Amino acid sequence: MAELDTSGGGHKKGPGVKKGKKLSTRVDLTPMVDLGFLLITFFIFTTTMSQPTALKLLLPDDKVKPDEQNKAKESGALTILMGADNHIYYYEGQLKPDASNFLSASYNGENSIRDVILKKKAYVRSISTDPNDPEHDLVIVIKPGQNCNYKNVIDILDEMSINVVKKFALVDVFDIEQQLIDKSDATATPSSN
Amino acid sequence: MGRAKLPRKSTAIDMTAMCDVAFLLLSFFILTTKFKPSEAIAVTTPSSVSSKVAPNKDFVLVTIDKDGKVFLTIDDKQKREQVANSMNTTKNLGIDVAKFKAASFIGSSFSGLNSFLSISEENRKGDLLPGIPVKDTSNNELTVWMQAVNEAYAGMKMDLLLKGDNLSKYPSFKGVLTAFKKNNIQKFQMVTNPENAPAGSELYKKSMNGEKQEN
Numbered sequence: 001m002a003e004l005d006t007s008g009g010g011h012k013k014g015p016g017v018k019k020g021k022k023l024s025t026r027v028d029l030t031p032m033v034d035l036g037f038l039l040i041t042f043f044i045f046t047t048t049m050s051q052p053t054a055l056k057l058l059l060p061d062d063k064v065k066p067d068e069q070n071k072a073k074e075s076g077a078l079t080i081l082m083g084a085d086n087h088i089y090y091y092e093g094q095l096k097p098d099a100s101n102f103l104s105a106s107y108n109g110e111n112s113i114r115d116v117i118l119k120k121k122a123y124v125r126s127i128s129t130d131p132n133d134p135e136h137d138l139v140i141v142i143k144p145g146q147n148c149n150y151k152n153v154i155d156i157l158d159e160m161s162i163n164v165v166k167k168f169a170l171v172d173v174f175d176i177e178q179q180l181i182d183k184s185d186a187t188a189t190p191s192s193n
Numbered sequence: 194m195g196r197a198k199l200p201r202k203s204t205a206i207d208m209t210a211m212c213d214v215a216f217l218l219l220s221f222f223i224l225t226t227k228f229k230p231s232e233a234i235a236v237t238t239p240s241s242v243s244s245k246v247a248p249n250k251d252f253v254l255v256t257i258d259k260d261g262k263v264f265l266t267i268d269d270k271q272k273r274e275q276v277a278n279s280m281n282t283t284k285n286l287g288i289d290v291a292k293f294k295a296a297s298f299i300g301s302s303f304s305g306l307n308s309f310l311s312i313s314e315e316n317r318k319g320d321l322l323p324g325i326p327v328k329d330t331s332n333n334e335l336t337v338w339m340q341a342v343n344e345a346y347a348g349m350k351m352d353l354l355l356k357g358d359n360l361s362k363y364p365s366f367k368g369v370l371t372a373f374k375k376n377n378i379q380k381f382q383m384v385t386n387p388e389n390a391p392a393g394s395e396l397y398k399k400s401m402n403g404e405k406q407e408n
Contacts, residue, residue, distance in 0.1 A: 028208070029209055032212050036212060036219050040222055043219070043222040044222060052384045054354065054384055055241045055385050056383075059380075154383065162396045164395045
């Protein structure tokens with residue numbers, strides 16, 4: 001089966017032409033069989049791949065009295081808000097009454113939220129007075145809006161571990177902020193994630 | 194007596210046939226390799242940089258599907274029975290414990306629970322079921338379920354997992370969080386797909402330096 005007919009189909013050489021030594025075309029297939037079975041074994045043993053991983057999340061205790069809660073310094077606070085269609089907004093410190101510090105960002109690419117976080121981090125480091133823990137004052141508040149999806153929330157939580165932010169909180173959005181998100185969502189163009 | 198000499202036969206075996214079989218099997222295994230078993234509730238999980246492998250036995254899993262419907266899975270059958278019994282006593286639901294024990298997940302309101310349990314296992318598909326109501330803050334039934342689960346796991350370590358779909362909206366997630374918080378569950382894990390830390394980020398640099406993720 002694995003041989004080819006090399007008897008030279010009909011073409012006859014002249015008497016003066018020297019015949020080359022006929023080499024056998026029979027190939028030893030044993031290594032190929034070995035390889036085949038090796039691959040089979042591999043596929044049998046690796047049928048359960050891509051194990052899901054788990055992202056840990058600690059929730060804050062709601063029952064703590066307001067005056068016992070951790071207070072965030074205004075200079076170190078960054079609030080991230082998520083809207084519909086992968087829109088993302090942020091403001092630093094406290095939201096101004098005229099909402100002039102309510103800015104928009106994106107999940108990746110230009111003006112990404114990662115850059116915003118890194119910039120904030122650098123700022124907190126620069127004004128820090130404690131050399132042992134320069135990022136002590138950095139607190140990121142995550143406020144998912146009513147229309148954002150679960151992926152957005154996970155992406156932001158993931159962003160916290162990517163940028164090694166130690167203090168962050170998942171907090172409910174305020175009405176005024178939700179209104180701002182809705183207003184901005186309506187005017188902004190839908191962006192891909 | 195002169196014996197007829199047998200012609201000496203070559204010991205080389207034609208490997209072609211064996212090779213054919215090997216590759217036939219190989220192609221069969223490649224084609225039938227299923228990376229994930231199909232599940233009753235279709236959920237596409239988001240990805241995260243977390244490298245911790247999710248526990249795969251004796252877990253309590255809350256699933257949020259793409260329409261925001263919530264399902265509860267208790268892996269341990271013994272615990273399922275305990276939960277059913279305590280629900281029967283506290284809420285007087287009249288659950289058929291044997292059926293409840295056999296059900297792989299729970300996905301209906303209290304009132305629809307008996308009709309839910311009467312559906313056969315193979316017809317119990319996530320997209321056809323109502324899910325556990327969580328969005329209404331005054332009637333968050335998951336709170337009651339989690340309370341029963343908490344009791345069943347009293348004094349033991351509970352692996353609580355949350356598996357949400359990419360497209361599910363935040364209010365369902367919030368409803369689930371509220372149910373957890375009301376039962377003083379502040380620690381849980383979210384099932385995600387593994388992903389590498391983006392190049393150049395701080396976590397990436399850390400992992401390059403051989404530091405382990407703290408989780």
